[in-house]
Amino acid sequence: MKNITLLFFVVLTLVACAKSPTGRSQFIIVGAEQMSKMGIESFDNMKQEQPVSTDKKLTAYVQCVADPILKVLPAEWQNDWEIVVFDSEQINAFALPGRKIGVYTGILQVTENADQLAAIVGHEVGHVIANHGAERVSQGTAAQKIAQGVSVLTKGSEYHKEISAGLGIGAQYGVLMPFSRLHESEADVLGLQYLMLAGYKPEESQKLWQNMAKVGGKRQMEILSTHPAPETRINNLGKHIKKYRAQGIKPLFKRAACSK
Template sequence: MINKTLCSAMLVVGLLASCAKSPTGRNQILLYGDEQMAEMGLQSFSAIKQEEKISKDPKLNAYVSCVADQIIKVLPDEWKSDWEVVVFDSEQVNAFALPGRKIGVYTAILNVAENQDQLAAIMGHEVGHVIAHHGAERVSQNSLAQAALQIGQVATQGSEYQAATMAVMGLGAQYGVLLPYSRTHESEADVIGLKYLMEAGFKPEASMQLWRNMNKLGGDRPMEILSTHPAPETRIENLANHIEKYKQEGVKALYQRPNCSR
């Protein structure tokens, strides 16, 4: 009954959404358009620039921009312009790209990405999120889940089992939809970015080494089924499979091998 209520609610709201396909051919439901997402991205990026210290190191900025430029020039034509790249002086091991064509790289991640090829894997992955509209899809999923829970609350109004029903529906949405889709996004961004870095002339095997480096950082990680990200071992295996697949399909460098140095 709970599953039927949740699925029915998701279906009703989903009919109001636009259907799309990601660059890998995966079906998507998008409630938000590019302009809406770009506005959200621009607001978020502006806030981050106010909160975080921006690196003034000219050599470091030139290095990061060089790698970003190589990735950007192999993107689909409609995505080849108007990107802004900012390096943040921070101990966070992180990087991101936002709708609105904004890229942020934290200096600490440059200690994990040992060379231009590994940094290109990060850049390709983050840009892949934007081009695949993962932000819009994620916000849409949250909106659909909230709508389903509200409909479920109405459906169980007055029932002695209402609290338990809503709790189970909430867990079902979190672990049955939202987390798995987030893992899907991460894996998809990995393989989209891999294709870009290969076309840009970077070494594809560096993407696997990057995740070996990430794995060495350690730290507590939840079981993969409860995590928003695939396990490093899963990502490495997926990348290895797609490197071979892309090579068999004839994916190759479109330009001369880059020479970005720190």
């Protein structure tokens, strides 16, 4: 089982063919155009299946908060974003390939101010810019192919069932979940950069996760979770706030005030 898990890591390392904005090697076998098409189709379906907020003031507030974030993105990413506010109690927001951003009204009950909402938007946009969607699709595809290959190789073996089952567990907890936590942490620090460049208060990103911890209920052990624990995120954000300030990251412009 250890050898199979190690093989999975080796394969991912050898075929890594891209770099994230933080310089991390990525395994990506899905094209940007394909991911963009998938994202647009998914977003269009969501707009048909889920209620879109008709509160114009609230929609204008979300757009006002997001605009400065989008303005400081790398030049090739600054335009053509669509933002939709979904009328739902879900405490969530997302961004999809194809430059689509969805914000649920439930998250607006947790974000106490524009700075905290900007931290959410920056984080979600960071996922798209870092190509995390394509990376996750590629990892899942590779895990499936390797599992199929091992199943064929061990067919007829006394331990065929155990090896096949163990491979699934090894891939899930040994690779896929840690990569998901890595994606979340990477999106946090990318979003923090955008937050600071756009003139928002970076410390509010830490307060946001304090708020999220209060509404999250009982949580799994971090090693069994797809997301870092709030305490881990808060500490990591604190380290990067100090790092970015030492590097001299400052607002690129004076942003407009946004109010609900």
